[in-house]
Amino acid sequence: MKIALIIALATMKMYFRRSQSFFWSLFFPVVLMIGLGFYGFGEFSPSKLGIIDGAENQYSKELIKAISEKKYIKTEINTREIFDKKVLEGKIDSVLVIPDNYNHNNGVKITLEFEESKEIIAYSFEDTINSVIKIIDSENTDNDTQKLSTKIKNNSNQGYKGFLVPGIVSLAIMQSGILGVVFTLISYKSQGVLRRLQATPISSAHFLIGQLASRLLIITIQTVLLFIIGILVLNINIGQGSILAWVNILIFSLLGSVLFLIIGLAISGASPNEDYAAPIANLITFPMMFLSGVFFENDVLPYWIKIIGQNLPLSPLVTGMRESSLYGTNTLDLLPEVGLIILWIIVCFIIGIKTFKWE
Amino acid sequence: MTSREIIRVEKLLKKYEDFIAVNEIDFSVNEGEIFGLLGPNGAGKTTTVEILEGIRTQTSGEAIIDGINVSKDTKKVKQIIGVQLQQAAFFDKLTLVEIVDMFGVFYSVKIDAKSILEKVELQDKFGSFYKPLSGGQKQRLSIAVALINDPKVLFLDEPTTGLDPQARRNMWKLIKDIRSEGKTIILTTHYMEEAEELCDRVAIIDTGKIISIDTPNNLILELLNSGFKGEHKIKDANLEDVFLNLTGKNLRED
Numbered sequence: 001m002k003i004a005l006i007i008a009l010a011t012m013k014m015y016f017r018r019s020q021s022f023f024w025s026l027f028f029p030v031v032l033m034i035g036l037g038f039y040g041f042g043e044f045s046p047s048k049l050g051i052i053d054g055a056e057n058q059y060s061k062e063l064i065k066a067i068s069e070k071k072y073i074k075t076e077i078n079t080r081e082i083f084d085k086k087v088l089e090g091k092i093d094s095v096l097v098i099p100d101n102y103n104h105n106n107g108v109k110i111t112l113e114f115e116e117s118k119e120i121i122a123y124s125f126e127d128t129i130n131s132v133i134k135i136i137d138s139e140n141t142d143n144d145t146q147k148l149s150t151k152i153k154n155n156s157n158q159g160y161k162g163f164l165v166p167g168i169v170s171l172a173i174m175q176s177g178i179l180g181v182v183f184t185l186i187s188y189k190s191q192g193v194l195r196r197l198q199a200t201p202i203s204s205a206h207f208l209i210g211q212l213a214s215r216l217l218i219i220t221i222q223t224v225l226l227f228i229i230g231i232l233v234l235n236i237n238i239g240q241g242s243i244l245a246w247v248n249i250l251i252f253s254l255l256g257s258v259l260f261l262i263i264g265l266a267i268s269g270a271s272p273n274e275d276y277a278a279p280i281a282n283l284i285t286f287p288m289m290f291l292s293g294v295f296f297e298n299d300v301l302p303y304w305i306k307i308i309g310q311n312l313p314l315s316p317l318v319t320g321m322r323e324s325s326l327y328g329t330n331t332l333d334l335l336p337e338v339g340l341i342i343l344w345i346i347v348c349f350i351i352g353i354k355t356f357k358w359e
Numbered sequence: 360m361t362s363r364e365i366i367r368v369e370k371l372l373k374k375y376e377d378f379i380a381v382n383e384i385d386f387s388v389n390e391g392e393i394f395g396l397l398g399p400n401g402a403g404k405t406t407t408v409e410i411l412e413g414i415r416t417q418t419s420g421e422a423i424i425d426g427i428n429v430s431k432d433t434k435k436v437k438q439i440i441g442v443q444l445q446q447a448a449f450f451d452k453l454t455l456v457e458i459v460d461m462f463g464v465f466y467s468v469k470i471d472a473k474s475i476l477e478k479v480e481l482q483d484k485f486g487s488f489y490k491p492l493s494g495g496q497k498q499r500l501s502i503a504v505a506l507i508n509d510p511k512v513l514f515l516d517e518p519t520t521g522l523d524p525q526a527r528r529n530m531w532k533l534i535k536d537i538r539s540e541g542k543t544i545i546l547t548t549h550y551m552e553e554a555e556e557l558c559d560r561v562a563i564i565d566t567g568k569i570i571s572i573d574t575p576n577n578l579i580l581e582l583l584n585s586g587f588k589g590e591h592k593i594k595d596a597n598l599e600d601v602f603l604n605l606t607g608k609n610l611r612e613d
Contacts (some may be wrong), residue, residue, distance in 0.1 A: 006464045014452035192447035196504075198414055199442040200465040201434050 003202050007210025029172040029226055036160040037234045047121045048074045050083040055102040066132045091161035091192040093121045113151045158236050165296040166232035166321035169223055174314050176219050177260025178281055185268035186277045216257050223253040238329030248324035248331045255341045256317040265350030288314035316340040365390040365543050371420035373406050380406040392415050393538055395558035396547040403567040404547040405445055408516055412442050425511055441510030443501045451490040466508040479503040481492035495526030512543045524599055529610050
C-alpha cells in the first residue's frame, strides 16, 4: 500500500513538474470548447418545430400536414417530456401545443411556446402557422378569429454549448487516459526505468496501481476545471443548478478514467516502443472522436456506423456526462451506460493482462 | 582467504527459441570476493547476471544466493541483493534525494538519502533531476540506489562502459571501497585491465559457456607458461597513464 502510494505521489510530482503536459491537457479541449461553442457550430440546421398533438383528430392532422409541407421547417411530433429535454439541448426551437378539443370553429387556441433566445425563429414560425391556418380555414369556414397564441418562456436552453461541453470533457478524459499513460509508460519501458523497478522486490501491481491512482486524480482535476471553464466562459449551467449533478459527473469521470487508463496500460504493455504505441493509440482514439457523439448527435450517421459508434467505449461516457451535466440525470437512471463502461473495463483489463510485457 | 560460498550456479541454461544464451554453466562465488564475468559482447554475461538478479528466469539449472533459490524465492533474493543494470534509467523528473527515498520505501528500509548520495560523491546533486546528470553521475547514482538495502551481494553490469578515464578510475575506487565493507561483488566487464585491477577471480565466458575460471594472475601465468610471448615489450606506463597525468584525476562534469 505504502509502495503504491509513493509511486502515485512521485507520478503526480513528475506530472506537474512537466508543466506543459497539464497545460496541453487543458489547452486543446478549451480551444475546441470555445471555438465551436461560440461559433454555434450546431445551429446552422433548419429550424425545428416540435408539435404536441393533444387532439389527434382530423383537424389537428390536417394542420400538422400543412405545416410539415413547408421545406424550411423541420417538424417533430412528440410528448411534452421529450420536448422539455430537446428545448434544453437546443435541438427544438419552439413547441406548438394543440389542445385536445381543437377543431376548426370552437375558438380553442393553439399555442406556440418558445424561449426568449429563440424569439426570432419563433416569429417566423408564427407567420408560417398563421398563413397555414388561413389557407385551411378559407377552405372550410370563414371564421376570422386569431387562433394562434404565443407563450414566451424563460431561457433554459443552453444550445449547442451545453451539448458540446460534456462531449469535450469526455474526449479529454479519453485523451489523457490513453495518451498520457501510453507515452509515459513507453518511455519508461524504452529507457529501462521499468527494468530497474523489476529488479526491486516490488510487484508490478504496486506500480500499476500507483500509476492508476495518480492519473485518476489528475483526470478528475482536469474534468472539474474544464466544466468550470465551460461555466465561466460559455455560461453553461450544470445539472440545472443541482449540486448532485457534480456527483454524477464525478462518477462518470472516474469510470471513464479507469476505462481509458486501462486501455492506455494495455496499449503500452503490449507495445515494445513508441513506433508501435502511437499508431495503435491513434487507431483506437480517432474513430471514437467522430462516432461517439462528442461534437454532434450520432443520429446523422448511417445506421450500422451509428450502432457501432454507440457501443464504442467513449459513447456511454459521452452520454453519461451529457445527461448528468445537461439534465442532472441521476446515475441510477443511467445504468445501461454504467454497465457498458464496466463491460469495456473488464474486456480491456483482460486484454491488458494477457499482453503486458515489462520490456 | 577461506570464506563461505555465497553464490552457487549449477547447470544454468537459458534458451531462446533457436539460440542458447547461457549453456549449462557452473560456478560459485565466495563471500567478500569481487568476481568478474568477462567476455565479448553477446557472450551471455548479462543474461547470466539477470537470472541471478531475478529479472529473467532460466530454462533449467539452479542459482542459489545466500542459501535462497533465486527462481523459487525471487522476492526474497531481491531483498538481499543490490543491482546496477546495464541499460536502465530512473524517473526523469525526480530529484536524486527523491529517487533514493523512493527506493528506500521499495525495500522497506529506513535510510538517510543524503548520506547514501555522499558516499558516491553526489553531494552537490541532491536537488538535481536525473535527466541532466552526466554518464558517470548516473552510474554513481545507480550504485547508490543499489546500496540502499545494505545488500549482501552487489551486481555491477558494465559499470564503467562509456565513462571517461577520470570517471572510470573514480568508479574503481568506489568499487574497492564497497568491497572493503565486506560485500560480495559480481562485476561484468569487457575491459581486461578493469578486471585485472579489481577482481579476485574471473570467469571468462564465450558463446554461453565458461571457458576458464581463476585469479587474473593465475590466468596470465598459465598463458605465459604455455610459451606465449606478447607482441610488445611491456612499458611501465600506458597511454591512459599519460592521459591522466596530463588531464588530472579530478572528476569532470560530463
